[in-house]
Amino acid sequence: MKLANPAFDALRAYATAMPASSDRFVEVRLASNENPYGTSQRALAAITQELAGLHRYPDPGTHRLRAKLAQHHGLSADHFVVGNGANELLELIAHTFLGPEQNTVHADPSFIVYTLAPLARGIETRGVPMRNGYHDLDAMLDAVDDQTKLLFLANPNNPTGTHVGHAALARFIRALPEHVVLVIDEAYLEYATAPDMPHGIDFLPERERLIILKTLSKAYGLAGIRVGYAIAPPPLIELINRGRQPFNVSSLAQTAAVAALSDTAHLTHSVHANEEERTRITRELSAMGCSVTPSQTNFVLVDLGCDAGPILHAMAMRGVIVRSMAPYGLRSSLRISIGTPLENDLCLRALHRALGRDARMVA
Ligand SMILES: *Cc1c(COP(=O)(O)O)cnc(C)c1O
Numbered sequence: 469m470k471l472a473n474p475a476f477d478a479l480r481a482y483a484t485a486m487p488a489s490s491d492r493f494v495e496v497r498l499a500s501n502e503n504p505y506g507t508s509q510r511a512l513a514a515i516t517q518e519l520a521g522l523h524r525y526p527d528p529g530t531h532r533l534r535a536k537l538a539q540h541h542g543l544s545a546d547h548f549v550v551g552n553g554a555n556e557l558l559e560l561i562a563h564t565f566l567g568p569e570q571n572t573v574h575a576d577p578s579f580i581v582y583t584l585a586p587l588a589r590g591i592e593t594r595g596v597p598m599r600n601g602y603h604d605l606d607a608m609l610d611a612v613d614d615q616t617k618l619l620f621l622a623n624p625n626n627p628t629g630t631h632v633g634h635a636a637l638a639r640f641i642r643a644l645p646e647h648v649v650l651v652i653d654e655a656y657l658e659y660a661t662a663p664d665m666p667h668g669i670d671f672l673p674e675r676e677r678l679i680i681l682k683t684l685s686k687a688y689g690l691a692g693i694r695v696g697y698a699i700a701p702p703p704l705i706e707l708i709n710r711g712r713q714p715f716n717v718s719s720l721a722q723t724a725a726v727a728a729l730s731d732t733a734h735l736t737h738s739v740h741a742n743e744e745e746r747t748r749i750t751r752e753l754s755a756m757g758c759s760v761t762p763s764q765t766n767f768v769l770v771d772l773g774c775d776a777g778p779i780l781h782a783m784a785m786r787g788v789i790v791r792s793m794a795p796y797g798l799r800s801s802l803r804i805s806i807g808t809p810l811e812n813d814l815c816l817r818a819l820h821r822a823l824g825r826d827a828r829m830v831a
Pocket residue numbers: 501552553554555556579622625626653655682683684685686691695696
């Protein structure tokens with residue numbers, strides 16, 4: 469008898485970005501789309517206060533955080549479930565909704581966890597190729613059949629950085645058969661500046677099987693503490709709660725999230741600084757001869773027009789860590805998180821040297 473669950477034959481352990489090294493003089497970490505401006509000072513102060521209570525279990529019902537979320541989004545608290553990062557919620561959604569013989573649909577390339585969670589349960593996943601980095605919504609609808617239970621839509625998408633606009637999303641939601649649970653992952657929504665960027669929450673009145681995923685890991689600067697949440701009609705939240713571990717979110721994470729959600733100045737600064745740097749990086753990378761997919765997020769997908777592997781390695785030797793797209797089959801591309809202006813300068817310089825191109829740098 470095989471040692472592991474046979475479904476695990478289809479899986480590989482998550483490939484981490486290179487770990488932070490302590491011996492390097494400069495280290496610029498631009499591989500995981502974290503907030504380069506750090507954590508909200510309010511959240512840090514709240515965590516410090518919470519330390520005295522660490523001998524107690526956290527609130528299994530995350531009451532204070534869900535009350536804050538209810539106020540933040542203008543919905544009642546029973547529309548929310550909190551997870552140990554949005555990643556845990558993706559696992560819980562797979563755990564809750566997927567049964568034998570069913571399948572899931574996602575865009576390719578998109579967030580790798582959309583395939584990991586179903587595959588671990590022996591569930592078929594259907595990747596629908598994107599077109600020039602944009603969702604092919606008609607092809608995604610075509611991939612749906614009577615056995616499709618979950619459809620994952622990252623908006624904006626990782627790793628392309630592109631978004632589905634309001635009109636297209638509205639049409640898609642109306643065309644999607646009712647039996648499908650639509651999961652809209654808005655991990656990067658705070659960073660989007662496109663005027664037609666839709667908010668999944670606006671579609672809750674018209675669809676029962678809809679889940680919106682949010683995280684505090686990106687613009688809110690709390691990736692290390694692990695907290696994310698799902699918004700859905702209360703009957704779906706109740707189902708997800710059945711399979712949830714009671715103490716899945718630590719007391720520090722709950723407290724930090726409440727404080728971070730109140731710190732609008734930190735969020736606004738992070739988003740504005742990101743937008744400025746996103747514009748600059750896009751311009752400078754293009755001037756270097758790279759092809760940059762227009763981004764609504766805090767990262768850019770960059771096609772170098774050559775094998776990206778040696779370039780990634782050469783950049784790492786200069787202390788600049790970016791994300792390989794080889795796991796997605798995009799061998800000539802890198803995904804580069806947008807850092808502080810200084811980090812971006814170091815990154816552009818490292819890339820420029822690694823490419824060895826006689827490129828004009830735009831000032
Ligand atoms: C980073 C990211 C998340 C957030 O994951 P956490 O577990 O909350 O850190 C979710 N979805 C996508 C597409 C992401 O890129």
